[in-house]
Amino acid sequence: MNTSIVIADDHPLMLRGLTDFLTSKGYNIIGSAEDGNSAYNLIIKLKPEIAILDIRMPHKTGLEIAEACKKNNLHTKVILITFDKEEELYDKAKEFNVYGYILKEFAIEEIEMCIKHVISGKPYFSAEIASYLNASTLEQKPDTLNLLTKSELKIVKLISENKTSQDIAEELIISVRTVDKHRSNIVAKLGLDNKPTSLSIWANLNKAYL
Incomplete structure (x- = not known):
């Protein structure tokens, strides 16, 4: 885990x-900070692959850091941890290409899974977030699932369990490339946008019907 x-x-x-x-889990923690300016300076200086940031910090918030990373084409992938459940913050996180968004009360439980997703290039947003936020733009009627094949339904179900393409490929004994092709087809059939988080959020919102 380098x-x-x-x-x-x-x-x-x-x-x-x-x-x-x-x-203790073997991850390479190369720096830490207690305020936003220090955190952003560390990102510029050390160029970490991942930055785990509190969404609210003095001097510069986690969202402001994510915005600056996007604006300046920094390759560090941002994971936000927060107590906040406001839809506006969540929408900003998606706008600034945040890769992970987890609630603080679940941080220790979910952080490893979140990092695993981010490392593989897939976003991770706590399933619990869907219970608090109005994500109406992604809500679909259950009969929308009729558009999907049996194979695509299996993949959507596994996505709703926050599994990565690699996890899904191993479970279904297919290639990661095949999984990603299915994901693209599913997004097209459901009429979702191409943001990396859209399908994950949709799957979590419709988990009861899968």
Whole structure:
């Protein structure tokens, strides 16, 4: 697990907890910060593959850092951790190409799964978020599922369980390329946009029908 990671949170206990937990799991934590300016400077200097950021920090928020990374074409993938459940923040996270968005109460439970997704190039947004946010633009009627083949339904179900393309390929004994092709077909059939998070959110919202 040589993926380089920077962590920033203005709550010392959360910062220490995440750092110690991920270090114990073998992740390469190359820097940490307690405010947004310091975090952004670390990203510029160290160029980590992943930055795990509190959404609200002094001087610069996690969202502002994500926006700056996008604007300046930095390749660091941002994961936000937050207590906030407002739709506006969630929409901003998607706009700024945030790869992960997890609630703080589930941070220790979900952070490894989130990192695994991000490393593989897939977004991870806590399933619980769908319970709090109005994601009406992605809601579909159950009969929309009739558009999908049996193979595509299997893949959507696994996506709703937050499994990566690699996980799905191994479980269904097919190639990752085949999984990604199915994902593209599913997005087209459901009329979703091409944002990397859209299918994951749709699958979570419609999990009860899968």
